[in-house]
Amino acid sequence: MKIKTVGIIGTGTMGLGMAHVFAQAGRNVVAVKATPGSTEKAEATLAGGFSRLVDRGKMEASERDAILDRVTVTTDEGAVADCELVVESIIEDIATKKALFERLEDICTPEALLTSNTSTLSVTAMMAVCKHRGRVAGLHFFNPAPVMKLVEIIHAFETTDTTLQVLDEFCKDIGKDPVIVQDTTGFIVNRLLTPYMLNAIRMLERGTGTIESIDQAMKLGAGLPMGPFELADYIGLDVVEAMSSNIFEDVRSEHHAPPHTLTRLRQLGYLGRKTKKGFYDYSQKPPVQNPDLAHPFA
Numbered sequence: 001m002k003i004k005t006v007g008i009i010g011t012g013t014m015g016l017g018m019a020h021v022f023a024q025a026g027r028n029v030v031a032v033k034a035t036p037g038s039t040e041k042a043e044a045t046l047a048g049g050f051s052r053l054v055d056r057g058k059m060e061a062s063e064r065d066a067i068l069d070r071v072t073v074t075t076d077e078g079a080v081a082d083c084e085l086v087v088e089s090i091i092e093d094i095a096t097k098k099a100l101f102e103r104l105e106d107i108c109t110p111e112a113l114l115t116s117n118t119s120t121l122s123v124t125a126m127m128a129v130c131k132h133r134g135r136v137a138g139l140h141f142f143n144p145a146p147v148m149k150l151v152e153i154i155h156a157f158e159t160t161d162t163t164l165q166v167l168d169e170f171c172k173d174i175g176k177d178p179v180i181v182q183d184t185t186g187f188i189v190n191r192l193l194t195p196y197m198l199n200a201i202r203m204l205e206r207g208t209g210t211i212e213s214i215d216q217a218m219k220l221g222a223g224l225p226m227g228p229f230e231l232a233d234y235i236g237l238d239v240v241e242a243m244s245s246n247i248f249e250d251v252r253s254e255h256h257a258p259p260h261t262l263t264r265l266r267q268l269g270y271l272g273r274k275t276k277k278g279f280y281d282y283s284q285k286p287p288v289q290n291p292d293l294a295h296p297f298a
């Protein structure tokens with residue numbers, strides 16, 4: 001089965017990142033903005049990403065224009081009806097995602113592959129609301145999608161071997177390196193990375209170090225490209241909190257529960273880079289650590 005047209009539901013960080021990847025790899029893309037309002041911002045963000053490549057001499061303007069011609073951004077979910085593959089990338093909330101899968105069952109053909117870009121939620125729970133379950137799987141990209149090579153293909157309870165094989169070939173065809181992972185909370189990467197970020201936040205709350213010193217220690221001492229706070233801000237603190245809550249819900253170990261500081265920042269709407277403030281304040285150049293978090297307050 002050749003996947004020529006891909007539907008994406010959700011035009012946030014990941015939805016637009018995947019739209020960039022699929023369109024650049026020659027696929028037609030139907031990107032659905034899942035919340036009400038104009039599609040202008042999403043279109044401008046997508047075009048801006050390609051224009052930066054043109055400005056840096058990495059792409060011809062004509063190639064950018066051809067790629068953007070392959071992308072339709074809409075608010076109409078029904079527009080994904082003829083897609084061979086749909087990837088949902090809406091908020092990390094199981095009830096919202098299950099309701100979407102129920103609607104996609106009615107909108108899409110029975111052969112279309114229905115997938116989720118969830119970071120930690122059960123793909124099997126989404127599969128459970130579908131009639132044609134063998135075509136449901138996870139397709140978990142990493143941020144920034146155009147740069148990160150890994151895709152975790154999630155093997156949910158009744159995903160067929162054919163579905164896994166088609167997704168594996170598709171990922172390789174668009175230049176990614178997929179791994180097939182069983183449907184367990186957090187899969188491989190987030191199951192290891194989430195507790196690491198939570199431990200760093202608890203370390204900050206205990207006063208072991210500052211945001212900057214902990215980040216610097218992990219970059220210089222462990223050879224990581226970003227420290228845990230830079231990483232959390234990059235992922236988005238709402239997403240990190242949701243990943244923590246989902247793993248906690250599954251394993252019921254206090255160790256995995258969202259730390260106080262993470263929840264407070266999310267409650268204040270400080271979600272990291274996407275809101276210009278999180279553990280760091282990005283309105284400053286270079287960013288400085290959020291002054292409200294200078295003292296441990298757990």
Ligand SMILES: NC(=O)c1ccc[n+]([C@@H]2O[C@H](COP(=O)([O-])OP(=O)(O)OC[C@H]3O[C@@H](n4cnc5c(N)ncnc54)[C@H](O)[C@@H]3O)[C@@H](O)[C@H]2O)c1
Nearest residue numbers: 010011012013014034035089090091092118119141143235
């Ligand atoms: N941020 C990451 O690093 C990352 C990486 C891999 C996977 N993911 C997953 O991708 C998905 C999207 O995350 P993101 O980082 O793009 O988030 P985002 O906040 O950038 O985008 C969220 C999207 O959900 C939509 N949305 C908000 N409320 C909604 C509602 N009530 N109903 C339907 N849609 C709603 C928004 O319009 C937006 O398109 C999540 O499942 C997340 O776990 C995130």
